[in-house]
Amino acid sequence: MESKLEVLSTIKIEHSPDLYKVVDSLNRTLKHQDLMFGLALDRNAQNTAIFTIYRT
Numbered sequence: 420m421e422s423k424l425e426v427l428s429t430i431k432i433e434h435s436p437d438l439y440k441v442v443d444s445l446n447r448t449l450k451h452q453d454l455m456f457g458l459a460l461d462r463n464a465q466n467t468a469i470f471t472i473y474r475t
Contacts, residue, residue, distance in 0.1 A: 424455065425474040431461060434468040442470070 432438075438458060445456045453475045461467040 422475070427454075427472045427474055429469060429471045431464075431467050431469055434460065434466050438468055438470075 442456045442458045445454075449456075455473040455475050457469075457471040457473065459469045459471075461469055
């Protein structure tokens with residue numbers, strides 16, 4: 420069984436300590452609609468986060 424993620428959107432935003440809570444809430448709420456959300460720190464800018472929306 421092969422699972423692929425389709426990237427729907429990626430944006431860079433200012434990092435906030437509570438940002439992961441928003442991503443967690445989105446993942447819990449919208450997983451049944453085949454959506455997944457990711458958050459990563461930008462390696463080149465310490466105060467920037469990369470927010471990505473995926474279709475599963």
